[in-house]
Amino acid sequence: MAEKAKVAFYWCASCGGCEEAVVDLAEDILQVVDKAEIVFWPVAMDFKREDVESLKDEEILVTFINGAVRTSEQEEMVRLLRKKSKILIAFGSCAYTGGVPGLANSYSREEILSFYYKDGDTVFNPDNKRPTPHFIEGNFAFEIPEFYERVYAVDQVVDVDYYIPGCAPTRKVVKNSIDALFSSQIPPKGSVLGASSRSLCSECPLNETKPEKIYLKSFKRIDKSQPESDKCLLIQGYPCLGPVTRGGCEALCVKANYPCTGCFGPVDGVKDYGAKAISFLSSIIDSIDEKEIEKIIDEGLSNPLAIVYRYSLPKSLIFDTKIKKNGG
Amino acid sequence: MEHKITIDPITRLEGHGKIEIFLDEKGNVEKAFLVVPELRGFEIFVKGKPAEDMPIITPRICGVCPTAHHMASTKALDDLYKTQPPSPAKKLREMLYNMFMLEDHALHVYVLGGPDFIVGPKAKKSERNVLGVIQKVGLEVGKKVISMRREIRELMTLLAGKVIHPAWGVPGGVTRGIKKDEKENFVKVAEKGVEFALFTLKVFKDIVLSNKEYVDLILSDAYTHRTYYMGLVDENKKLNFYDGKIRVVDPDGKEYALFDVRNYRDHIAEHVENWTYIKFPFLKKVGWKGFVDGKDSGVYSVAPLARLNACDGISTPKAQEAYEEFYKNLGGKPVHHTLANHWARVVEMIYAAERFLELAKDPEITSDNIRKIPTETPTVGIGVVEAPRGTLIHHYETNEKGYITKANLIVATQNNSARISMSIDKAARNLIKEGKYDEGILNMIEMAFRAYDPCHACGTHSLPGNIPVLINIRNKDGKIIETIKNFE
Amino acid sequence: MKDNKFEPKILGIFCNWCTYLAADLAGVSRMDYPSNIRIVRTMCSGRVDPQFVLWGFKNGADGILIGGCHPGDCHYIEGNYKTLRRYLILKRILREMGINEKRLRLEWISASEGEKLQRVVREFTEEIRNLGPISEDRAFKLQLAEHKK
Numbered sequence: 001m002a003e004k005a006k007v008a009f010y011w012c013a014s015c016g017g018c019e020e021a022v023v024d025l026a027e028d029i030l031q032v033v034d035k036a037e038i039v040f041w042p043v044a045m046d047f048k049r050e051d052v053e054s055l056k057d058e059e060i061l062v063t064f065i066n067g068a069v070r071t072s073e074q075e076e077m078v079r080l081l082r083k084k085s086k087i088l089i090a091f092g093s094c095a096y097t098g099g100v101p102g103l104a105n106s107y108s109r110e111e112i113l114s115f116y117y118k119d120g121d122t123v124f125n126p127d128n129k130r131p132t133p134h135f136i137e138g139n140f141a142f143e144i145p146e147f148y149e150r151v152y153a154v155d156q157v158v159d160v161d162y163y164i165p166g167c168a169p170t171r172k173v174v175k176n177s178i179d180a181l182f183s184s185q186i187p188p189k190g191s192v193l194g195a196s197s198r199s200l201c202s203e204c205p206l207n208e209t210k211p212e213k214i215y216l217k218s219f220k221r222i223d224k225s226q227p228e229s230d231k232c233l234l235i236q237g238y239p240c241l242g243p244v245t246r247g248g249c250e251a252l253c254v255k256a257n258y259p260c261t262g263c264f265g266p267v268d269g270v271k272d273y274g275a276k277a278i279s280f281l282s283s284i285i286d287s288i289d290e291k292e293i294e295k296i297i298d299e300g301l302s303n304p305l306a307i308v309y310r311y312s313l314p315k316s317l318i319f320d321t322k323i324k325k326n327g328g
Numbered sequence: 329m330e331h332k333i334t335i336d337p338i339t340r341l342e343g344h345g346k347i348e349i350f351l352d353e354k355g356n357v358e359k360a361f362l363v364v365p366e367l368r369g370f371e372i373f374v375k376g377k378p379a380e381d382m383p384i385i386t387p388r389i390c391g392v393c394p395t396a397h398h399m400a401s402t403k404a405l406d407d408l409y410k411t412q413p414p415s416p417a418k419k420l421r422e423m424l425y426n427m428f429m430l431e432d433h434a435l436h437v438y439v440l441g442g443p444d445f446i447v448g449p450k451a452k453k454s455e456r457n458v459l460g461v462i463q464k465v466g467l468e469v470g471k472k473v474i475s476m477r478r479e480i481r482e483l484m485t486l487l488a489g490k491v492i493h494p495a496w497g498v499p500g501g502v503t504r505g506i507k508k509d510e511k512e513n514f515v516k517v518a519e520k521g522v523e524f525a526l527f528t529l530k531v532f533k534d535i536v537l538s539n540k541e542y543v544d545l546i547l548s549d550a551y552t553h554r555t556y557y558m559g560l561v562d563e564n565k566k567l568n569f570y571d572g573k574i575r576v577v578d579p580d581g582k583e584y585a586l587f588d589v590r591n592y593r594d595h596i597a598e599h600v601e602n603w604t605y606i607k608f609p610f611l612k613k614v615g616w617k618g619f620v621d622g623k624d625s626g627v628y629s630v631a632p633l634a635r636l637n638a639c640d641g642i643s644t645p646k647a648q649e650a651y652e653e654f655y656k657n658l659g660g661k662p663v664h665h666t667l668a669n670h671w672a673r674v675v676e677m678i679y680a681a682e683r684f685l686e687l688a689k690d691p692e693i694t695s696d697n698i699r700k701i702p703t704e705t706p707t708v709g710i711g712v713v714e715a716p717r718g719t720l721i722h723h724y725e726t727n728e729k730g731y732i733t734k735a736n737l738i739v740a741t742q743n744n745s746a747r748i749s750m751s752i753d754k755a756a757r758n759l760i761k762e763g764k765y766d767e768g769i770l771n772m773i774e775m776a777f778r779a780y781d782p783c784h785a786c787g788t789h790s791l792p793g794n795i796p797v798l799i800n801i802r803n804k805d806g807k808i809i810e811t812i813k814n815f816e
Numbered sequence: 817m818k819d820n821k822f823e824p825k826i827l828g829i830f831c832n833w834c835t836y837l838a839a840d841l842a843g844v845s846r847m848d849y850p851s852n853i854r855i856v857r858t859m860c861s862g863r864v865d866p867q868f869v870l871w872g873f874k875n876g877a878d879g880i881l882i883g884g885c886h887p888g889d890c891h892y893i894e895g896n897y898k899t900l901r902r903y904l905i906l907k908r909i910l911r912e913m914g915i916n917e918k919r920l921r922l923e924w925i926s927a928s929e930g931e932k933l934q935r936v937v938r939e940f941t942e943e944i945r946n947l948g949p950i951s952e953d954r955a956f957k958l959q960l961a962e963h964k965k
């Protein structure tokens with residue numbers, strides 16, 4: 001390549017873990033830097049929005065976006081980067097499916113703002129102040145972005161070409177994704193890059209101990225029990241989501257003796273991870289009696305939303321809708 | 329003349345941050361503010377979730393210090409379930425925690441703070457970055473930093489599942505211990521860590537402290553605020569990151585308060601402004617008097633400098649030595665110079681490494697007694713740790729089945745938000761006079777900022793070493809009349 | 817919301833071997849039930865994926881009625897039990913999401929129970945009419961939120 005490919009990174013409602021994941025590549029990324037020129041990376045490089053604006057449409061080859069979209073500023077940036085990029089990638093669970101911050105979608109903006117600025121235990125706010133998007137004090141106007149009513153995954157805001165799963169994506173997954181992108185065979189649009197196409201169980205060291213069929217009379221909670229380290233966590237009664245989760249992390253949590261919470265999202269062909277996980281959990285409950293089933297759920301899965309939609313509530317079919325374009 | 333100056337983005341403290349500077353009719357600074365335009369609402373949306381999931385959910389507040397949230401959360405669960413982990417579990421947690429402090433501080437010292445001091449505050453911008461640091465200290469050192477961090481992070485992965493968002497802490501213990509044959513590796517890395525931390529101190533002394541210009545800068549008034557300081561201390565009032573009581577010292581260095589985190593609400597309150605999503609914690613009993621320092625103002629500070637000011641010394645020998653040297657050189661306790669944070673951070677690295685080694689060598693560390701399974705009914709739990717960026721408090725309340733009914737978090741960086749604003753204000757006042765401003769303001773503000781290591785962005789990833797700063801000077805119609813920036 | 821003019825849209829997802837036939841029977845026997853219901857047939861209630869339910873609500877159903885064979889009568893042996901378990905979990909999910917869980921109902925109605933079908937559909941339609949349109953539920957208010965006033 002005579003001219004280096006232009007690459008951009010951006011973060012929205014992100015915890016920064018995804019950025020750290022990119023930085024963790026350290027020397028791996030240097031190989032990319034060889035092939036690519038980074039034109040925008042607010043966390044690490046000194047380019048500004050204006051620099052992006054001045055680019056031609058589709059001048060950037062690949063943009064990686066991490067974090068979900070919750071404010072007007074994030075929405076604007078994502079739209080701008082889409083316009084300037086040939087390929088746009090949703091990087092990490094938040095960008096891909098809304099992520100942990102997406103759990104906020106079952107609460108309203110007002111509930112959040114009231115707690116933060118009024119009702120919270122430590123709030124001291126006698127003048128009843130409240131962050132206000134276009135706030136004017138005396139002659140001076142402050143601009144802070146609008147805090148939206150809900151969280152959006154990136155593909156609910158713009159068209160996304162590829163997804164990189166994980167919260168955060170592991171070094172290996174990021175590296176695989178980059179290799180895939182720069183390989184001669186470009187993956188089909190909409191693909192999930194860098195990870196496995198099979199479920200996590202297939203790469204879990206405990207898979208051998210997992211029987212073909214599992215039936216559980218009760219689910220265990222880890223608050224009052226300790227998992228054994230050499231037996232599939234699911235047969236021990238923990239709602240390990242390995243069977244419905246895309247592989248690729250090499251069962252990191254399970255290796256620390258902790259059930260998989262599903263951060264790699266659904267396997268190919270599944271749209272709504274949570275719905276799939278509901279089917280899965282229902283299928284292993286060993287009871288046909290309504291009262292008993294209720295009891296099993298009550299004791300072990302009393303708030304199933306927190307378990308099945310830990311990383312993907314905004315992409316649940318109910319919430320899966322495109323954002324209304326800001327300002328029309 | 330109505331001028332508003334916007335510096336955007338100064339940093340991405342918990343997201344994107346910018347600074348607004350307002351000038352009065354004469355063109356002098358009337359007010360300068362840090363504006364944080366983001367909010368996520370964790371305290372609300374964790375409601376109804378199982379308490380044991382908090383150590384998994386809350387680290388997603390910050391992926392730069394997920395271990396801090398994970399640990400504060402796990403400790404809040406201990407309290408919630410009224411249980412204490414067995415001694416080996418406690419040691420494992422404290423060890424992981426010190427490993428984390430060590431690698432996180434190392435990153436800041438070399439990649440972020442490094443450019444300001446190691447390369448030099450007056451060096452060309454193109455050199456004030458991690459590459460400049462490597463040039464100055466040598467490629468070998470650069471490699472050492474990368475490999476040190478990697479080795480530590482790999483061991484953290486082994487132990488706690490993931491570095492970016494651990495899956496490990498449970499009430500009364502942890503889910504995985506160290507196997508006998510793994511121990512050796514921990515000891516080896518810890519030994520390297522101590523050596524590395526001491527080496528870092530030497531680099532810092534050779535390059536920074538031997539240069540009078542740098543020292544003057546550290547001592548300069550522009551970066552000095554006489555505030556209260558807060559930090560965790562152990563039962564001997566020595567520095568501790570993982571556990572202890574919260575101690576507050578006043579601007580004269582006298583103990584003002586020493587309290588159990590369970591009483592944090594008696595001591596800490598949060599002030600709200602209309603123009604930023606971040607809140608400003610202050611000492612409740614002193615009261616909020618605005619963005620000012622002094623004994624009558626409740627503004628306090630956290631993070632390395634504050635921690636050293638708040639403790640009576642350090643329990644490990646090499647770190648204690650470095651601590652004494654620190655105060656001897658800076659005129660005794662307390663030190664009010666924001667830029668001394670860099671040095672304090674190096675002192676803390678030594679402590680983290682020494683403590684890591686102590687614990688890795690501890691015969692109990694390979695015990696499989698890593699969990700005391702709770703039996704009590706959960707009610708209220710409050711936990712605290714010292715995150716790299718300051719005191720971090722998690723407070724949960726649940727129903728009798730352990731589902732969250734209320735959560736309140738005091739997040740590390742937030743504790744410093746008032747003082748950060750003051751630093752900005754001071755820098756702005758010093759540099760903008762009668763409508764005239766100096767490009768130096770960019771550098772000054774950057775430096776004031778970086779010293780606090782305000783969370784993520786600038787804290788870890790400023791590869792080119794300078795935070796991109798853009799100042800727009802607008803006329804009263806909001807039209808930009810002049811732009812200054814520190815990048816091409 | 818208790819507007820009398822509100823005509824709820826009800827989605828019936830009925831098992832081919834029982835409830836669907838019951839609906840047929842009711843039709844033939846002129847046991848009329850509210851025309852608010854649109855019926856979709858599945859080979860077994862066990863085929864009702866939670867995604868159908870979520871999709872249904874998203875696309876305008878104010879209530880969803882799942883009909884399956886009585887316990888023990890499922891042609892695929894276990895299908896209806898699976899559905900029962902999913903249904904019980906799903907209801908909790910809906911509640912958490914901000915959708916009134918009463919909008920989802922599961923009934924066992926055999927091929928011969930035309931009358932039961934009539935009664936259940938009437939009851940359910942009435943109940944949903946009282947609940948008002950789903951767009952008033954919190955999940956939908958969030959979803960449809962305007963960003964700019």
Ligand code: SF4
Pocket residue numbers: 013014015016017018019066067091092093094095099100166167168169388391492
């Ligand atoms: S996907 Fe996970 S690591 Fe990445 S930004 Fe979201 S919460 Fe952080």
Ligand code: SF4
Pocket residue numbers: 200201204205206207208210231232233234235240241242243251254260
């Ligand atoms: S269910 Fe969990 S523990 Fe069992 S094999 Fe799958 S991933 Fe491993």
Ligand code: SF4
Pocket residue numbers: 166167200245246249250251252253254259260261262263264265490495
């Ligand atoms: S085990 Fe599950 S939760 Fe853990 S990293 Fe892998 S996919 Fe994510």
Ligand code: FES
Pocket residue numbers: 831832833834859860861862884885889890891892893895896
């Ligand atoms: S065949 Fe009717 S429910 Fe299974």
